[in-house]
Amino acid sequence: MKKIMLMFFLILSSIAYSGNLKWEKLIVLNILISMSKEAKTTVYTSSNTLKKILCNTDVLKFVQNCEKADFVLSSENENKKCKKPELVFKYTNYIKNPYAVAVFFWQKGRPTIRFSKQRLKKFGIKIHGELSKFESEK
Numbered sequence: 001m002k003k004i005m006l007m008f009f010l011i012l013s014s015i016a017y018s019g020n021l022k023w024e025k026l027i028v029l030n031i032l033i034s035m036s037k038e039a040k041t042t043v044y045t046s047s048n049t050l051k052k053i054l055c056n057t058d059v060l061k062f063v064q065n066c067e068k069a070d071f072v073l074s075s076e077n078e079n080k081k082c083k084k085p086e087l088v089f090k091y092t093n094y095i096k097n098p099y100a101v102a103v104f105f106w107q108k109g110r111p112t113i114r115f116s117k118q119r120l121k122k123f124g125i126k127i128h129g130e131l132s133k134f135e136s137e138k
Contacts, residue, residue: 032060036070040061066084117135
């Protein structure tokens with residue numbers, strides 16, 4: 001009986017996790033599309049997890065060098081040499097990193113998005129569409 005319950009729990013948790021990944025992919029794509037001026041956005045990340053989540057999309061092109069990217073996706077505060085706008089995934093990195101124009105993270109099971117008006121202006125980026133309501137002064 002314990003084995004059956006354990007299997008049931010594992011199956012349910014894997015389904016819930018894959019559901020979150022789908023939402024995460026959609027949200028990150030919306031963030032990048034709302035900031036981009038081009039139809040196809042070039043993106044740099046050193047995170048294999050982010051590459052797997054965002055693969056198979058027509059609007060993103062991954063590059064090997066951050067200098068060739070329009071945006072950098074940073075799961076950690078790793079982008080010391082590249083001076084490109086970043087989408088980060090931790091609020092503390094958003095506050096500390098002067099190149100972080102946006103942050104996306106989960107808080108109490110809900111997705112949270114913030115854009116820095118000052119940093120967006122510094123890079124000449126305008127938010128298009130419904131995500132403009134998430135701009136903040138920080």
